[in-house]
Amino acid sequence: MQRISHWVNNKVVAGTSGNVGKVYNPATGEVQAEVDLASVAEVDAVVAVAKEAFVTWRATNLSRRAEIMFRMRELVDANRKELANIVSLEHGKVPSDAMGEIARGLENIEFACGIPAMLKGGYSEQASGGVDVYSIRQPLGVVAGITPFNFPAMVPMWMFANAIMCGNTFVLKPSEKDPSAAMFVADLLRQAGLPEGVFNVVHGDKVSVDRLLEHKDVQSISFVGSTPIAKYVYETGTKNGKRVQALGGAKNHMLVLPDADLDMAADAAVSAAYGSAGERCMAVSVVLAVDSVADALVDKLKSRIPNIKVGPGTDPAAEMGPLISREHRDKVASFVTNANAEGAKVVVDGTDKAKDAGFFLNPSLIDNVKPGMKCYDEEIFGPVLTVMRVKSYQEGLDTINANQFGNGTAIFTRDGGVARQFQFDVQVGMVGINVPIPVPVSYYSFGGWKASLFGDQHMYGPEGINFFTRGKVVTSRWPDPRTSSVNLGFPQNR
Ligand code: NAD
Secondary structure, eight states: OEEEOEEETTEEEOOOSOOEEEEEETTTTEEEEEEEOOOHHHHHHHHHHHHHHHHHHTTSOHHHHHHHHHHHHHHHHHTHHHHHHHHHHHHOOOHHHHHHHHHHHHHHHHHHHTHHHHSOOOEEEEEETTEEEEEEEEEOSEEEEEOOSSOTTHHHHHHHHHHHHTTOEEEEEOOTTSOHHHHHHHHHHHHHTOOTTSEEEOOOSHHHHHHHHHOTTEEEEEEESOHHHHHHHHHHHHHTTOEEEEEOOOOEEEEEOTTSOHHHHHHHHHHHHHGGGGOOTTOEEEEEEEGGGHHHHHHHHHHHGGGOOBOOTTSTTOSBOOOSOHHHHHHHHHHHHHHTTTTOEEEEOOGGGGGSSSSOOOOEEEESOOTTSHHHHSOOOSSEEEEEEESSHHHHHHHHHHSSEESEEEEEOSOHHHHHHHHHHOOOSEEEESOSSOOOOTTSOBOOEETTEESSOOBSHHHHHHHTEEEEEEEEEOOOGGGOOOOOSOOOOO
């Protein structure tokens, strides 16, 4: 059985805790590897290595750091396919979809190559007589990233590229469900010339997360995962004095107005709902069909579903793979199975596929969904698209704003004025106008509102740089014996 171990000082380090997790092939349901789960002592040892490496790394000049990140960019680019296959084998998403995640992650590495230009501070000459004032940004120290199963390559790239380019050293705790992508990326960083101890991977479960949250030498926590854990990580990390950005779950609504191009809206909804088997935090999970469009839109959605080819990543024709685990597959299926009893209408039931080996479901479509039903109130995170019928734009907007989550949303319309009003009014962090999955490009920042993000700074882009640095302001005067005197008054800028 393949064993996946930790990555410390640019090498694989075998676990010593005796605890292991099972890594499945979701397409067959079989265990294909075991992953070491770190003990408190093992986490402490990794943090100690990162702490020591920080001393030299923060002093490494910016052009040298950029040179390494540029090389990393080339290495990820050259190894896209291999990384996509690793992701596909453990996560289940088809390789073509995994290629998309790598492309979007790579954009974060490309952004990080240019960080020297963004670390420039301000300078005010002659703020007072002979006095200059300037600002600089410095790294935090050892920073940690805790990542979810659904983007095992991209989400770590959201974090480590900015973190290490800003001069921090990094400890990644990837999802124990698909840990191999992190190891592959770690080895690419080694090949790129990253010094030992700057990027480390510790595999684990709650034990290692809790240790990172309380460790006095860990300065910040970047977390992406489900809302209950994000809230816990935020509360525990900040209580222990750490800077925390914790991104949580989602329920993304797509509002379709009567003037929208319905075929375009249906194509977009189907792609965004069922891509990656719905296991995307930016997946569309609710279509809000306004007024007269509902019947036609539901028909168009329904007619597209049989064309979706569900199968393992090894089948080049497959467009949608299995879910991550048996438990998750069963939970997702239960939302569909219970929907009719809750008063909704199951238009397409994809749960039959659960009989197959592997953790498969076919796409499902549920109409007449309302707040108060489980399939609306909870994040499903699977290939289930729900439709809620609303009477007006206003009712659609109010529904979105009343939802506990605020990660992504989209409006489909030809009316620029309404779209602009929507962007003004909607209480959601990432908004698409005729764009169903509005993941911001790497030079903006990614993050939701409400229960989709705990903390002040969004992930990557300019806010990522703020998150991974601390500001310092220097007030400086070069000694001039002619102006020296004793003066106990508070300094004034005269
Ligand atoms: P998860 O919350 O179960 O796990 C995320 C991380 O937390 C993993 O590394 C896991 O090991 C760790 N963890 C799990 N339980 C823990 C506990 N009790 N204590 C401490 N640590 C714990 O999430 P997941 O199932 O891996 O990922 C899916 C979720 O992530 C979905 O809710 C999805 O919406 C969300 N997500 C959000 C975003 C975003 O940007 N907002 C992006 C991707 C995924």
